[in-house]
Amino acid sequence: MNEIRLAPPLIATMEAHARATYPDECCGMLIGPVPAGDGPRIVEAVEPAANEFEGERRRRFVIPPEQLRATERRLEASGRGVVGFYHSHPDHPARPSTFDRDHAWPWYAYLVLGVRSGAVDGLGAFELDPESGEFAERPIVRSDGAGAGPVASGKASA
């Protein structure tokens, strides 16, 4: 099972982003080393992105391909890349929606932050199962900033 490892300050960054854009959705990229195959997704940095969705940004987000491409290129030489994405669900729980599932890519880690009345009230991690086409929940492991072993496991909530 591909767990998601990330340091608490990164969670705080995403939470601040989610609060700042409320009631609109926020979105961003998870940056880390690109594993050869399966394995834990180690998030070393989060990169907030502008929500480029054209319409009701309270319940949709889009990160356009050119933006993803630009980030990938910038990171290429470092051996790191985009290993997943985060976005918020204003006034909805931290679970992927049907729309999330229909537009999801395999392999990437998807973090969803639930925001209620402007306060973050949940964080969930998910990965698309390419066989069933459904999301499976993944454990979030809060690591320290130095990339040491897990200090906690299971679903985190703020």
Next chain:
Amino acid sequence: MATVTIRIPTPLRPFAGGHAEVAVEGATVGALVGALAAEYPSLRRHLFTPDGQIRHFVSVYLNDQDVRGLAREATPVKDGDRVAIVPAIAGGAPAGRATRDRPAGAPDAVRAEAPFSRDELLRYSRHILLPEVGLSGQKKLRRAKVLVVGTGGLGSPTALYLAAAGVGEIGLVDFDTVDLSNLQRQILYTTPDVGQPKLAAARARLAAMNPTIRIVPHEARLTSENAMEVLRPYDLVIDGTDNFPTRYLVNDACVLLGKPNVYGSIYRFEGQVSVFDARRGPCYRCLYPEPPPPDLVPSCAEAGVLGVLPGVVGVLQATEAVKLILGAGEPLIGRLLLYDALAMQFRELRLEKNPECALCSTHPTQTGLIDYLRFCGVPGSEAAAHGPAAPEIGAKELSAALAGSDPPLLVDVREPEEWDLGHLPGARLIPKGELTEHLDELTRAREIVLYCRSGARSAQSTRQLLDLGFSHVRSLKGGILAWAAEVDPSLPAY
């Protein structure tokens, strides 16, 4: 047949034997992606829909250009080209509950994220070629919702250019019908539209200009009661109004809703343009805290206007609207652009936010919409009646009196140019501003009837004469417009 390297995105590498790049052969982009899927069958479902189209959220780049801006799958390739498959990432909360302004699952939201059709790419190609616009800018235009208040001289060119530019939703506010006198400057309308409701004609014209956008008519006078509701769904508002009450109303509603207001106004040969966004700069009230006295500022109908003038000003407004949507360039916030058509000069004044502004300062005294007719002292509104109302005579009654044995003295208080457009038989011309210089020409023995275009100016002059001691003075109710409607349709109702 060319040999081309395709770059596989990280999430799909497990389905392509773990490769980051795969060399395949084909003559077009579509053939290459097809060949890739043939070599790695488990890739197919991630790249193609069941009916064989490339999925919306799969972007294909040929040498750094999205093929949606080229010939899509039919784009030809040659040896040495580089193709990259790039994911677009999308998601979002479930429909329902969280939405406030619009019903969940609004079809335009789905439409806004769909890729452009081939026709749309062609239509907007001259935009997409601009690095400052590009596909992402064109999409911003498509998802934008702009309200045009007033579809007259200013609103006509503005709405036409916004529609041409591909602004996805254009709301139009007007309640008038097309008049022959509009056609000299209101280029949304054509001669066969005369007598038709403006919004029906405007909608048809804009839809013909660009059938891919949505036109939302609001056939009503904008009032304090409906303004918030009408403006709320829009991203920005274009002020194409021709009167002060509505202009203050538009400004105030924009400030209260936190929306930019692209302002334009015209007078004879001169125009003004600015962008009022109280979050980033001054509002209209910072510039003009109080409206001018109503009789100081005649409308286009009273003062005349050079027909091309609203064209220039309206197109400047459209330019600012497009820039705001794109987030490109320097918006006209905190700047008032003045245009003088006769001198052919543009001047710019710097506008500061008024720290004491009643509406947009940190300590506003006005926190909601007010009675704008009253605020602007419009004749006929409750508070405008300072002093006694002028006595009036109806058009039919006047017609009978003129035919009688003791006809009143008929005085036209309009300007000479208006007189030349048509006047009542037997009248004499004394413009309102010159009335006091011609008192000796007026008789106190006979009744005097004053008239103007609509009855506003003549009512003021009537009160003036009564104050000066004339006892038998009346004003033609509804002015020459009423006369044309009730007595003599051959007189032009301008």
